[in-house]
Amino acid sequence: MISVIIPTEGAEPPVVATLAALVPGAAAGVIRDVVLVDRPGSSAIERVADVAGCQFLKFDGSRAAALAAGAKQTRSPWLMFLHAGSVLDTGWIDEAAQFMQAVSLSGHQRAGVFRYARSPYDHAGIRNGVKSLARFISGPSSDQGLLISRDHYERLGGYAPAARRAEAKLLAKLGRAGRATLRTRIFVAGRPH
Template identity: 65%
Template sequence: MLSVIIPTEGDERTAVATLAALVPGAAAGIVKEVLLVDRAKDGAKSGVIERVADVAGCRFMAFDGTRAAALAAGARQARSPWLMFLHAGAVLDNGWIDETTQFIQLVALSGRPRAGIFRYARSPYADTRLRDSFKFVARMLTGPTAEQGLLIARDHYEQLGGYRPDARRSEARLLRQLGRSSRTMLRSRIMVA
């Protein structure tokens, strides 16, 4: 039902945290595959992510390019009709499985293309800084950011042109292109460190 694409930077800690939150979704049958697209510049770091992917039962792709190009490459390799894009280190709330399933069913029944974005939640373990206050205000004014994840049907993603590897700020561009009318803020939270 769902392919999850996670771009990594060679840091296994962030990838493992995100993967751990996806395990219940795989057990419930909603997550069919996870692709770890590693953009590590150092081959040794890439080997660590490849081992993490092997142990976790994920597909691994070594990639040299921008994050948007990595996301686009992962989407091309994904096999499911629904795509979920998550940043490494983002951890989904416990209720995400039921809500994601309901969202996919509602979109299918309505026949109207929509994308889901998870509600932002700062990690309770993160140090709060002045910069975080500015980020909060910016998020309120400009809307969701790419670090909040994206749940979208493959055909809707392709219709919008997906992540363009050559475009600046491709993730933000796709969110703007969705607009308020075709995106839903899901109740499930995503904790971002």
Template identity: 70%
Template sequence: RAAALAAGAKQARSPWLMFLHPGAVLDTGWIEETTQFIQIVAASGKDRAGIFRYARSPYTDAGLRDGLKFVARIVAGPSAEQGLLIAREHYERLGGYRPDARRSEARLLRRLGRSSRTMLRSRIMVA
């Protein structure tokens, strides 16, 4: 998976990258919010990345696994399932997704740190 993400980032032409897991569904209004986020970050000159707010699908039954994921997000921060919106330059300075590393997505989120992550209002549901 990390190799595919790294290859996709390398081929993308945009100055901003957005990574989503297959089956992810974003709230309506996510386009406007991400546009505003990109404009604000670009104007500030500070490195920031956006993470979508996790929302469990209303069509699935809540189970123990959902509870454990909730606790993990509180303790460890967001998961890779929540998607990532990041400027290409920032992504590259952090080293991007390393194709040969285990848990490359989690490593990138840790390298971002809390201070350069913004939790977006738009929710993401992963099937």
């Protein structure tokens, strides 16, 4: 079973889009719980969590500290970290289940990241082309999500709350051999310019 942690940054529409893509996983029994982590003072996200049946965690600190705090709230053997606004393509449930089973049976700790797909509604410009090239050269980025066993996450030290670029540092700790790029696409909405 998977616990999903989503830092929300106070914006309701992206959170709702991400949660909608997770509903089939909850219905299939793959997702045990979802934790929405937001800064204090945002009642909109607290309402979304209440309506969607998610846990809500108020947290005032860095993004990495929020991710670490969200992970501590959960109990599932697998963790999935997603950015608000990231939408998993259909078929993610079967692939995630197969990946978790393969890792468990192999005895080799690996984490999975989803295959990046730019939102079809995002403006396709030079900036996105450069970002795609950078992603190809340097490897996956944190907006591609992360599926990792709790044991492996804790052995790696998780997200270091005080570290700059903690999400990128955790991906770097995994290394190329320690992560798999899953076939399932994750649509990532562009940030406003």
